[in-house]
Amino acid sequence: MKLSTRGDYATRVLLELSLGEGPTALSVHDLAARTGISAKYLEQIMMPLRAAQLVRSHRGVNGGYELARHPDDVTVGEVIRVMDGPLAPSPCASRTAHVPCPAYRCPTETGCVLRGLWLDVRDAISDVLDRTTFADLAERQRTAKRPEVYAI
Amino acid sequence: MKLSTRGDYATRVLLELSLGEGPTALSVHDLAARTGISAKYLEQIMMPLRAAQLVRSHRGVNGGYELARHPDDVTVGEVIRVMDGPLAPSPCASRTAHVPCPAYRCPTETGCVLRGLWLDVRDAISDVLDRTTFADLAERQRTAKRPEVYAI
């Protein structure tokens, strides 16, 4: 049930883009520096995010990437799906990209007990990831930093 | 967040072993026929299950595998962990096999917002898989078959 680095990194980058007030474009170079991800690898991660219209890009000097929508309108679930595919542990248990059980892997088909279980798992994951927006994460990041401020 | 065929197959086999009344040993050959899994591949899947003492084996004629414990004492979560490792999407969010974030992947370390999110995901998955026993699944399988009986 592992997350790939692509999904992980994409989440970090979008969180980084959600931290500023209003949409400010950040270059791959800057994003790489802030997140510790290789710039060349990050370049590739940004492409599907742009294709999915989660971010907008501007070329040339002072170009970069910015969120295409407000952080409270982008969920982690969306990002993970773009980078890693459906949340469901099995294709037969995906709601956004359902694939019927081929007979050789799911002989009982109708009433497959395991499909029901994997659906429960999918829904449990979705309950967390589709309800968590980048505005939520940004807010948590800010409050998590409070102690340092108080420590003055 | 995909399940491997190993985890999937192991779950099917243990469900099959949970369906009979009392512990009856089934050979790999039989299990393969009932589940549609290659016998040679299934052989390899049984080994870690035995090492984890989830099943017991008997060699020779009339040998085979049986559950080592009562079906209501074996959870799907246990099986998936044996076959696929921790349930958590990130090693830093595992409760059973925690690995601290290395600095290069998690620069903020303390107060890493994403770790909190992955922990929520892990707990959501665990809520389903660690609460579902093979007795539950066997019961569901039996009741799922009822309609056919009623249809006489």
Place this chain on the structure above:
DNA sequence: CATAATTCCTACTTAATTGATAGGTGTTTA
């Protein structure tokens, strides 16, 4: 005792995926 059925063990293979790196082209602003 012989034999067939079985687990057990190790090695191998093939294909896909992961996690990058490399090198260049097109675009924009100062």
Place this chain on the structure above:
DNA sequence: TAAACACCTATCAATTAAGTAGGAATTATG
């Protein structure tokens, strides 16, 4: 016009996934 950028495609090494193959050890049974 030059630097800073996004954009694009290819390549690569390592790992994992998914399975195959072949045989050794064990055991019940005729």
